[in-house]
Amino acid sequence: DTEVTQTPKHLVMGMTNKKSLKCEQHMGHRAMYWYKQKAKKPPELMFVYSYEKLSINESVPSRFSPECPNSSLLNLHLHALQPEDSALYLCASSQDPGAPRKFFGPGTRLTVL
Amino acid sequence: AQSVTQPDIHITVSEGASLELRCNYSYGATPYLFWYVQSPGQGLQLLLKYFSGDTLVQGIKGFEAEFKRSQSSFNLRKPSVHWSDAAEYFCAVGGYSGGYQKVTFGIGTKLQVIP
Numbered sequence: 001d002t003e004v005t006q007t008p009k010h011l012v013m014g015m016t017n018k019k020s021l022k023c024e025q026h027m028g029h030r031a032m033y034w035y036k037q038k039a040k041k042p043p044e045l046m047f048v049y050s051y052e053k054l055s056i057n058e059s060v061p062s063r064f065s066p067e068c069p070n071s072s073l074l075n076l077h078l079h080a081l082q083p084e085d086s087a088l089y090l091c092a093s094s095q096d097p098g099a100p101r102k103f104f105g106p107g108t109r110l111t112v113l
Numbered sequence: 114a115q116s117v118t119q120p121d122i123h124i125t126v127s128e129g130a131s132l133e134l135r136c137n138y139s140y141g142a143t144p145y146l147f148w149y150v151q152s153p154g155q156g157l158q159l160l161l162k163y164f165s166g167d168t169l170v171q172g173i174k175g176f177e178a179e180f181k182r183s184q185s186s187f188n189l190r191k192p193s194v195h196w197s198d199a200a201e202y203f204c205a206v207g208g209y210s211g212g213y214q215k216v217t218f219g220i221g222t223k224l225q226v227i228p
Binding site (some may be wrong): 005006031040041042043045048052055088090094097098099100101102103104105106107109 | 116155158207209214215216220
């Protein structure tokens with residue numbers, strides 16, 4: 001299995017809602033990532049998890065809260081988002097933090113009303 | 114700091130014509146280089162990568178890229194474009210930073226294919 005899966009595929013939420021994005025991989029990878037991609041822009045790194053511990057937070061607002069319950073799962077909890085947070089959220093994994101190749105999931109298209 | 118420049122934001126080619134997408138990178142050591150393709154609303158699919166060795170790299174879907182250290186370039190080529198190749202193409206450079214392999218993406222080149 002060389003796939004990263006993400007659910008849901010699409011999500012629409014209000015600014016007062018709480019929702020979560022889920023990412024899963026079964027490749028035995030020990031590094032996982034969240035990226036945010038706005039329309040017509042390249043992906044931007046948000047968080048890096050290394051061996052289930054948060055190692056990089058690229059100054060992301062606290063309304064985004066990542067969680068890594070185990071080595072296969074990565075969640076992104078969303079609360080009190082703003083319309084400008086609407087974007088494609090991509091999850092990725094790599095064999096370990098030093099491995100150059102990232103495997104990307106299909107993304108979750110988030111719309112904040 | 115590492116960076117990637119894709120000078121062409123939008124390219125239009127006729128189906129069956131050849132294609133070259135340009136990419137220049139900046140990195141202090143030998144870089145890891147990637148080309149990704151993204152269809153509208155989709156995730157990123159890896160087309161090919163260069164880590165070391167042969168500077169001409171073959172990828173999926175008939176794409177190839179050539180690493181030229183002297184020019185700091187990693188241009189993507191395809192001899193004959195198909196309508197299904199219409200998508201956004203991202204060049205990326207990987208380098209070690211802050212305890213992990215950081216990937217920096219270029220701004221992307223949108224490819225339009227006309228019949």
